[in-house]
Amino acid sequence: MDDIEPPADLPQHFARPANEQEAAWSELWDQGRTPWDRGIPSPALVDLLAARNDLFNPVNSDGSRKKAFVPGCGSGYDPVLLALHGYDAYGLDVSEKAIATAKQYAESQLRTPSEGNFPLSGQKPSVSPGKVEFICGDFFSKDWGEHKFDLIYDYTFLCAILPAKRRDWTKRMSELLKPGGLLVCLEFPLWRDPRDPGPPWGLRGVYWELLARGGDGSPREYGDEEPPPAENAEFKRLLRVKPERSHKIGRGMDMISVWQKV
Template sequence: MTTPAERLQTPEGRSRLIKHFEQSSIEKHNDAWNDLWETGSSNMWDRGKPSPALIDLLEQREDILSPIAANGQRKKILVPGCGKGYDVVMLALHGFDAVGLEISSKGVSTAEEYAHKELQTPQAYNFGPAWANKFGRGSVSFIQGDFFQSDCTKGEKFDLIYDYTFLCALHPEMRAQWASRMADLLFSGGLLVCLEFPLFKELSHPGPPWPLQGVHSDLLAEGGDGILYPPKPPQQAGTGSFERKWYIKPERSYESGQGADMLSIYARK
């Protein structure tokens, strides 16, 4: 028997999600996501566990992502579109003060329920083979709101942001707003960590999830609008608000993106 996440990768599963959003204008997409939560359809995109690629990055490359700042304080990380909170809890277990953001009030209550239970008895899937409890546990909190509204996080800025399936859930016309908002939410020098998915879909294919081949670099480093289909001349390199620091093919990722996913890390200028 296939899992809900695996069913989403079949033509039938993708068609269901795509058809749901074809019936809504871009302005109504927030409502469309909320409807999926309210009707118990969030399992269409649910992975059931935190990101193996992110876990390995945290545990194997502390030189890149340490939860403790030079002044000894814990770093604060935001996970927009956090779903049921798997990555938020895992990040807190690895020492970060982690904040999850969801558009749906039901999504937030689901994540809070998961976090309350999981923090009491963490499951093994939160940790990789290199796990060592060096930093203690950070805090977990959730916000219900619209990522694109400036008052959503009450003016707070973050040391890091993690994006997995948030960008690919947005209509391509919203990508430039996504990049601008990411820049607003990060401190100068702060890091945006992206598990790029899906990279196996042709740019001409519909979404969500929308294909993202080359989109992150265009948006963040080159200052483009992220709309790469139909093809157009590239932007001048280095004109974006971010500089790409690392581009890594993870050894482990979710089954749906294994072998195709890339981890990219961008620093806010």
């Protein structure tokens, strides 16, 4: 499924207090309404993992596997993708139904992976698959355990939370990443007016404002040049490129950025 326009009634469904947002997502899963579900792993992440082994070697120098994490993992496509590329991967979602769906998907894919987990060239990882584990919980809570990850992938997660929670998103990402760990963001939706109600919330300028400037995530229109990063920024941007492949709903405007915790 890759509709270009998000359902018009989503903002109305989420027009409720901040402490009821997680329940709103679970309700949609329970109703079988998952318009964000694309049915395949993120093509942009597939290609990035294959092209930049210098950044995304899934094995530590001692031979142990690195740990990857996907918040708001839904049906589990991206945690499974990361496991197939050698990471020990973890997916988190607030919906019990989503987690059950993800576990079924992982069992099937780890046994017989779909071609969508690999680049169009057919290139396969040189390492064996890692494990994948799914957790039902709230990203902003520590109730689901103390973890530190080498890699976190965010796609349709930041755009799904209330703008008032964006600074908390940055803090939590910093807590979950190991020093030197990588935060990979598929920047979406960049075409949506940041003033429009979400989800999805428009994110033009938001990643730089949050991660490089240490701001509250208010949208900024920078023009041709971004302002310099803050001296005390917790993240350093290593890469920002336009992916050759992404989901159609990105309308050809998606960008993928890689940030390192300093």
